[in-house]
Structures are given as structure tokens and as C-alpha cells.
Amino acid sequence: MKAGIIGCGNICASYLKNGRAFEHLQITKCTDRHPERAQAKAEEFGIEAVPLDAIFTDPDIDIILNLTTPLSHTDIELRALENGKHVYSEKPFGLDLASGLKVMETAKRKGLHVGCAPDTFMGGGHQFGRMLLDDGMIGKVVAGNAFMLNHGHEHWHPAPGFYYQKGGGPLFDMGPYYITALVNLLGPVKRVVGMSTRSTDTRIGRGVNAGKRFPVDVDTHITAILEFACGAVINLTTSFDVWQHSDLYYIELYGTQGALHFPDPNKFTGDVSLCQAGITNGWVIKENRIFIYNDNMRCIGLADMATGIETGRPYRCSGELACHVLDVMCGITRAAEEHVCVEMTTTCERPAAMGQNLRYGQLD
Secondary structure (H helix, E strand, O other): OEEEEEOOOOOHHHHHHHHHHOOOOEEEEEEOOOHHHHHHHHHHHOOEEOOHHHHHHOOOOOEEEEOOOHHHHHHHHHHHHHOOOEEEEOOOOOOOHHHHHHHHHHHHHHOOOEEEOOOHHHOHHHHHHHHHHHOOOOOOEEEEEEEEEOOOOOOOOOOHHHHHOOOOHHHHHHHHHHHHHHHHHHOOEEEEEEEEEOOOOEEEOOHHHOOOEEEOOOOOEEEEEEEEOOOOEEEEEEEOOOOOOOOOOEEEEEEOOEEEEEOOOOOOOOOEEEEEOOOOOOOEEEOOOOOOOOOOOOOHHHHHHHHHHHHOOOOOOEHHHHHHHHHHHHHHHHHHHHOOOEEOOOOOOOOOOOOOOOOOOOOO
8 A cells, every 4th residue: 555644754754764664555755844854755765755735635645644743633634534545643643532533433434544653562572561461471460550751852852842732741742652552451441530730831942952942831740540441550650840760660560460561662672571479589571582573663553554454454553542542641631630530432442462473574
């Protein structure tokens, strides 16, 4: 299937590089509201730069790959669907649940497919951890912790302003990685509670943004409790207000027979550590020699979607999964604002596990 990119920013090169690995996918065209960006990427990767409006009606394009900033995601997704294109988007799926549901309803009405990042949970570190979990190494999961802690992006990102506007903040920016990883491990979320705050209403740039000021319109420290349909209760904290942290980081699950520590869900690889009941030597690092996608393979979710469309099988980074993750994030935001417990109104299937001992470029 042939895909066309809208949005030639920082993440674009990863998709263009990695997309070459998969037989069911070919990224052939790109566009951007700044034509010079599209032209630069087209020359670098040997594809065609086209005008923004033209890509929606291009008969050679099957899938629109939406790499725009969050404020534009829903409009791009709907426009692509109305023009008969499947669509795969960078996260988040939308700014509110109503937008996400509208995208899903439009896709169903048009008989089209929708997918959404993140796809990092398809990486070797996370799939190896899931295998250990599914093999019962820690028994039934009772509880867990997930932490995403840093001090924001204004010291390194060339255009960090949108991280502090609606659709940004640590929950909507990084939350999709953590919540998607948790759904991959535990299945859908049932209900949430949350609280939030922010350290300042103005961010002062450092490094490449020294002297610049960025208004903050969203909370930048959010703590939530997620109750999953399987019964597990997970603490989730996402923050742009932490200068330094201890080793208590990423994702840990606690079960009736032990505990598992998972790698950074923003990456494809990393160590998995296991601690089992009755064994006194504490955490033991388990080495992955089974799952191969351990490099930066952003685009594997799009390739999996293209394969699913062509073969008729479900694909892992589905619109249903992305819409449920959006529901969870919106529920946490509402819970923090209104001081209530919020029930999820959506659900999804737990994504299928990746196959073991695949060849590079293989998905099944």
C-alpha cells in the first residue's frame, strides 16, 4: 500500500527510513504547510513532494500518514477519510473524546481503516516483557506503577511551544506511550481518578531557546490511578516539573507471584527485570534473544496496519486502541478538574502479541 506523509517535522525521517523495511508498505509522497520542508525530505529520501491540498485526492495514495501537531490531528484525519483514504496518525488521536469518536464513526461510514501511534509497544523489550507476563512469571497482576518524569522540552526542541498548549502537556504528549504499553500488557481500562497541577504559567527557554518565553495553558504534573478491567490498579504519573528522579521509573507490575520492571515505553528496546516470590536475590535482568525489533522502528505500526488491510487480519495500532487511550487521558483530565471518578465509555481488544523469531521486515 502506498502512503503519503502530511507534516515533515522531527519525526518524519524515522518513518521514511524505517518504512523501507516492510513489503506491504511504500511511502511515496510528502507534503507540509512549509513546502521547503517537504522538498528537503523528498530529496533526502527519493520521494515526491506535492502541494498540501493535492495529497488528499491523489489517486496513487492509499493511506495518509498524519505527522502534524496535535491541534491539527482530527481535521487531517477527517479530511483524509472523507476523501476515501485510510489514515494513520501520530499520537494523540485527538484533543477530546468527541473528536476521536467522530473519526471512528467517519471511518466506519466510509468503510476505511484508522490507526495511530505509538507503536513502541511492538518493540523487542516490551514484547519480551509481555511474554514473561503471559507465561505467568508473576502470577495475577494486582497493582503497579508507571512514571514519566522530566523537566519539559524548552531546552532542546526547536519549537516547544505546542507542548504547553491544549493537546500537549506530559499526559497528552507522553501519556499515550505509557497507557498504550499498559493496555498491551493488561487490556482495557475501566475507570480512573486523578489530580494535577503546574509549576508555572510561563516556561523560560534554555539551550537552543535561551531567552524565549512560552505560555503554559495546561497542567504539567498529573497523577492518576487507573483501574483495569482485569482488576489491576496502576498508579500513573506524568510530569514536566521534575528536575531529577531516582531509579523508580518507567513501568513496574506487581503480581501474586512476583514483579516485572519494563523498559522505557518511548523506546523499542531495553532491559526487562524479574523478581519472583521465594527468590531472595532480588531483581534479575532477563535477556531478550527472541524479539528482533530493538532499534528505533517508528513506522512499524503503520506497516502492520498496511499488512492488516491487505491480509484482512486485525492490526495492532488500531483506531479502537487509540480512541480508548484518548478516553483514558480525557478521563484523567476530567477527574482532576472535577474531583470525580470517571468511568471509561470505550473499550478495545488487547493487541495481539508479536511473533517470536521473526526476520527483519517480517510482521507475522
